[in-house]
Amino acid sequence: xxxxxxxxxxxxxxxxxxxxxxxxxxxxxxxxxxxxxxxxxxxxxxxxxxxxxxxxxxxxxxxxxxxxxxxxxxxxxxxxxxxxxxxxxxxxxxxxxxxxxxxxxxxxxxxxxxxxxxxxxxxxxxxxxxxxxxxxxxxxxxxxxxxxxxxxxxxxxxxxxxxxxxxxxxxxxxxxxxxxxxxxxxxxxxxxxxxxxxxxxxxxxxxxxxxxxxxxxxxxxxxxxxxxxxxxxxxxxxxxxxxxxxxxxxxxxxxxxxxxxxxxxxxxxxxxxxxxxxxxxxxxxxxxxxxxxxxxxxxxxxxxxxxxxxx
Amino acid sequence: xxxxxxxxxxxxxxxxxxxxxxxxxxxxxxxxxxxxxxxxxxxxxxxxxxxxxxxxxxxxxxxxxxxxxxxxxxxxxxxxxxxxxxxxxxxxxxxxxxxxxxxxxxxxxxxxxxxxxxxxxxxxxxxxxxxxxxxxxxxxxxxxxxxxxxxxxxxxxxxxxxxxxxxxxxxxxxxxxxxxxxxxxxxxxxxxxxxxxxxxxxxxxxxxxxxxxxxxxxxxxxxxxxxxxxxxxxxxxxxxxxxxxxxxxxxxxxxxxxxxxxxxxxxxxxxxxxxxxxxxxxxxxxxxxxxxxxxxxxxxxxxxxxxxxxxxxxxxxxxxxxxxxxxxxxxxxxxxxxxxxxxxxxxxxxxxxxxxxxxxxxxxxx
Numbered sequence: 001x002x003x004x005x006x007x008x009x010x011x012x013x014x015x016x017x018x019x020x021x022x023x024x025x026x027x028x029x030x031x032x033x034x035x036x037x038x039x040x041x042x043x044x045x046x047x048x049x050x051x052x053x054x055x056x057x058x059x060x061x062x063x064x065x066x067x068x069x070x071x072x073x074x075x076x077x078x079x080x081x082x083x084x085x086x087x088x089x090x091x092x093x094x095x096x097x098x099x100x101x102x103x104x105x106x107x108x109x110x111x112x113x114x115x116x117x118x119x120x121x122x123x124x125x126x127x128x129x130x131x132x133x134x135x136x137x138x139x140x141x142x143x144x145x146x147x148x149x150x151x152x153x154x155x156x157x158x159x160x161x162x163x164x165x166x167x168x169x170x171x172x173x174x175x176x177x178x179x180x181x182x183x184x185x186x187x188x189x190x191x192x193x194x195x196x197x198x199x200x201x202x203x204x205x206x207x208x209x210x211x212x213x214x215x216x217x218x219x220x221x222x223x224x225x226x227x228x229x230x231x232x233x234x235x236x237x238x239x240x241x242x243x244x245x246x247x248x249x250x251x252x253x254x255x256x257x258x259x260x261x262x263x264x265x266x267x268x269x270x271x272x273x274x275x276x277x278x279x280x281x282x283x284x285x286x287x288x289x290x291x292x293x294x295x296x297x298x299x300x301x302x303x304x305x306x307x308x309x310x311x
Numbered sequence: 312x313x314x315x316x317x318x319x320x321x322x323x324x325x326x327x328x329x330x331x332x333x334x335x336x337x338x339x340x341x342x343x344x345x346x347x348x349x350x351x352x353x354x355x356x357x358x359x360x361x362x363x364x365x366x367x368x369x370x371x372x373x374x375x376x377x378x379x380x381x382x383x384x385x386x387x388x389x390x391x392x393x394x395x396x397x398x399x400x401x402x403x404x405x406x407x408x409x410x411x412x413x414x415x416x417x418x419x420x421x422x423x424x425x426x427x428x429x430x431x432x433x434x435x436x437x438x439x440x441x442x443x444x445x446x447x448x449x450x451x452x453x454x455x456x457x458x459x460x461x462x463x464x465x466x467x468x469x470x471x472x473x474x475x476x477x478x479x480x481x482x483x484x485x486x487x488x489x490x491x492x493x494x495x496x497x498x499x500x501x502x503x504x505x506x507x508x509x510x511x512x513x514x515x516x517x518x519x520x521x522x523x524x525x526x527x528x529x530x531x532x533x534x535x536x537x538x539x540x541x542x543x544x545x546x547x548x549x550x551x552x553x554x555x556x557x558x559x560x561x562x563x564x565x566x567x568x569x570x571x572x573x574x575x576x577x578x579x580x581x582x583x584x585x586x587x588x589x590x591x592x593x594x595x596x597x598x599x600x601x602x603x604x605x606x607x608x609x610x611x612x613x614x615x616x617x618x619x620x621x622x623x624x625x626x627x628x629x630x631x632x633x634x635x636x637x638x639x640x641x642x643x644x645x646x647x648x649x650x651x652x653x654x655x656x657x658x659x660x661x662x663x664x665x666x667x668x669x670x671x672x673x674x675x676x677x
Binding site: 207208211212216225 | 362382394397413
């Protein structure tokens, strides 16, 4: 009997070893399969990031990179133009609530199938399909002092409102914001509309029977149902305003008049490619990366709980 | 509480007429069931009562006022939807309180009502849960709770049990009947399930293609269907139908089905005499076809030879699916009845229980 037990022990020990060995092989196999993807990610993402951080801590001196620690960052804090760019990026964030509110409003209008809603849906989405430089050039013409907008204003007797939209330092940034909102709105509308279309119609019918008015229905039913999408879209829009507005500004104002429409991306471009200050440009790049990473982190955190209430 | 009257109610969707001139009177405290196949217009009719659909023409009266142009919230109705339609972002309490809050009811009164209803329905411990944290049965209860907490005159239910599994459906059926007995409000209940209709309704309205076929108490609908559609729709397993020619034979009337002949009951001669040499449709329910020795003695003159195709042992009874000539017959036999497939057996029809329908109009002679 004792001999038998020993034999059983041996067998079980043997099988445990085998299992462990197999586990190890499986793990190597998994790593092997993952390797190409890891390599691609490292080479196209991690390597540039490391290089960016490295450059941000150096300056180029006659073709030679010299280590300067945080000097580039300190320089940025004292640079009025960078501060203006950061401030403008912050002002552009005002577009986010406007985009969210307008997108929801238009999505609801389309959802309620106003006459010709299918045509409106295409019209609203059309600007989103256009290339930003095209949009920028077209709107540059529209907003010129002698552009179409002012001509229309003058022709209807509102000549006093015909302003120099892009050449006035107080008006240029708000004008750029209008163009950004016009261009980006379509994405939000389609996003909210697609979510609305998946909300069971019975919820609205139940609200109607409960005595909810139009406003109460959308405030109590629609908005909570869109909560996840609102959070997602807001984060996308924030990222856009922080690091995706270069094209608009470059085509329409080149940061002017003066530095009134300067944004971080344009600042990077000017420092890096016009003044050949790659260290400074890299430092701004790192700052943008950190800010957008924080936003993305928040997005992931938010998305973790967003599905819970809308099932 | 209130009675509901539908007068010449018509509903068109585009060019298609979904509800065709419906006239119906639902008494106060009645549990009326609208039943029919998909697309028969029963849900549309209910939604018109709710105010979720406008009428093309006609009148709907709740209590003593015409409500055609009255907003749903002011009709004194509440509705339980097929998919419950609970607000997913609100907990059970908030779901139930939503309508009351909109009606600007004092918080203390809302609390009182919700607690009472929650206790009645056994959902007190669920009040702080969100709908996704509830089972199908619990959601269904909450949906009912949300409706009755408003203390409606008329409670409308649109297939409220169809999303539940079979066992839970039977349980909820009983609970809804008990609830009606306790609350005594007028209920209009839509279902496509004839068993639900038979077990729950004080009266049943059978609809087809937007037209009311019959309005009667469950047993009356079962025993005296007015046409082939009602006869076939109500009852499970469904009624058996046999095409026959009415023949006068030496002072008696027989029904000639081709390969077999069946004697018509003497008390029906008067009705059948007008149809001598005409085709009619005979209907007989599965429990009125018998097998075995005793049946041979009792109903020996209405014997039909049939081939056993399928035998279903249900424990409490046995269902035999047979072929007699070109007719498929279903027989509900007693538990323990033995029959082998492909075997030819004699079955005996209780001719006192037959139904006869005119072939052309499909309306019942008796």
